[in-house]
Amino acid sequence: MTAFYPSDQFGFSPLLSADELEVLKDLRAVLDTDVQPLLADHWEAGEFPFQIVPKMVELDLMNRATSALFGGFRDFELARTDASVATFYNAQSGLFRTTVNLGGSPEQVAALDARIATFDYTGVFALTEPEHGSDIAGGLATSARRDGDSWVLNGQKRWIGGATSAQVLAVFARDEADNQVKAFLVPTDAAGVTLKKIQRKTSLRIMQNSDIDLVNLEVQESDRLQRINSFKDVAALLRSMRSDVAWIATGLQAGAYEAALRYVTSREQFGKSIAAFQLTQQKLATMLGNVTASLGLVVRLTQQQEAGLFTEENSALAKMFCCERMRHTVALAREVVGGNGITLDTDVARFHADAEAVYSYEGTHEINSLIVGRAITGHSAFI
Template identity: 50%
Template sequence: MTTDAPLRTLAPLAADFYRSEELLTPQEQDFLARLREFLEAEVKPIANDHWARAAWFPRSVVDGLAELGVFGLPWEETRPFENSAVFRGWVALELARVDASIATLVGMQNGLVMGSLGVAGSPEQRAEWLPRFARAEALGCFALTEPLSGSDSARGLRTVATRDGDDWVITGSKRWIGNGTIATHAIVWAKSAEDDQVKGFIVPTDSAGWSATRIENKQALRIVQNADITLDGVRVPESSRLQNGNSFRETAGVLRLTRAEVAWAMVGVAVGAYEGAVGYGATRQQFGRPLHSFQLIQEHYAKMLGNITASIAMCTRVSQMLDQGVQRDEHAALAKEYAGSRMRETVAWARESMGGNGIVLDYDVARFFADAEALYSYEGTREMNTLIVGRAITGVAAFV
């Protein structure tokens, strides 16, 4: 992204009812304006077609996002300018209001993959890998979830890494790994046979013993290439182990960083559905007048806007807490749980307000309605996030 160009004015979103974007700096608003222009021109026209075909975005989209500077925004080694967690939340919202799949791709690359390096990598690993991922020379995936281990990953990982001289040998299986069939490198989390602690590894996906099979028949985030992964004695050097990741505590630190941005993306999905429904209501005629002139339809709009506005306020505050260094697991968990529940309500009201046309891809809302179910579950289900908050309230862990 060029930094000497004139700053652009960010047109306010109608769904930003309390004008929260005005909290951003002029440079942050300029970046969002450029990103919005790119998404409207390069992603929105192709999103429904690629979703219907379960295809992948053209590489030009990934390269265009890298050129804008979207990848690497949080990290000193790669950020194009000083920016806030609130701003990065708005980036997630902007991406998701156009398409949740592209928001998920950025979340994986920018948050889970680069976040693993940022949290658990050595200075040397950060210096080597963060710029490569920021330029999209390397495309990453985050291999944590397993066929028999999801919410219980802290204790339930079955993938094992065994030390063999200067190498590690990794054996196991992973499931629901986004970008799994197209990534050049994976961040693989496995239990060490030496100390039974979870450790992270940078694994080239062309390694001997690595195989990835795309998960078929998904009905949400169909553009995201989720995969089943098999690691059959995959060998990596000690230099590929994340040097500052010695337990699941570091893995949880990565998830804490990204969970709040998933909440922001959920708001973006709600905004996309809201915009689609309001736009449809302005043109659809019923009983000789626009659909949006009916009281019950306007009630739906008001409820959707209320959900979006409350979620933006919560996400703004939890991101401010991250910048201040006081955000804890329960803060991000409450934001994700609340924004997810409100998103689910909002996309349902958007679909309902459009009648039968609400299930047709042509009007976008059907895609947001389906994709919401994936965001509702990943990076911590509603139930798990509720229990994280419940533990903070009571001091009692009720996970099992």
């Protein structure tokens, strides 16, 4: 069976069912027709094209998913078009949905999951803080104090993607009584919540990230996610989520490779197509190798997770490796497109810049390396 993508050299996409490939075709049609034409202008303006959201919701992608592998290729397809659009969608389908489904009580999951899948109930993942990113496990400073049937939260969050357009924040805070991390569903319009869009970004400019202040915010005990009672529970969420980021990193580099390939086959220098030059072909072959290796890794990781095998080191290894290959791939794409590679018109510049954010979020390269290193040596190198 023919691969669904020009960058799928080893034919991983035919592992999907015919019905799943049809859903991806529907997604691609929306991305090509309704999303792609808006990207350059919105990237330059630093604004999200919210007019695409109803089109994305109509596809009902979460309810049409029949396998974990389809979910991975869904993220791949989104990121192959744009990393910000993939990140926006994954904030709902991956980060928020996973937090509720793994962190909520059975009653909370039953009440909320169907609404999350249809975007009737939108939320984001609010963990990172201004002074605590990589050291969030021990450094998380947002506090939660129990007061009868409610809690009072105080603190700050930073880099929270999609917060300004969401209904709720999944806020992680440290319980003053036992020093353990808890999670709360906080309405974005609640008294005591202030959101401020982060300006002057050079990566993921389309994605709206926010600084958030929480001042004497009252949250009911019924809005606390009942199965998150320590950072170990948060780490279990991250184990699942990192595979989504690895898929996004893989899709982003596929998009950069395919954009570069389109350009070099249409551009002439010295009287012939630049695709005919040896150095161009060598770089294209290296890019394709990076995409292929990354696809092999995320496909196998997803198959393991669907079979019930979730390990912190495997998801960390996938995020670490795929993001490193992504950085290499987008740099080569920029090179082969030459001076035009720094303009938005070829798409390559957007992929090149956006890769930097994907490289860092949901665990930096260094942190994921240490998670893997701890697993393979038995020694923790964390400070």
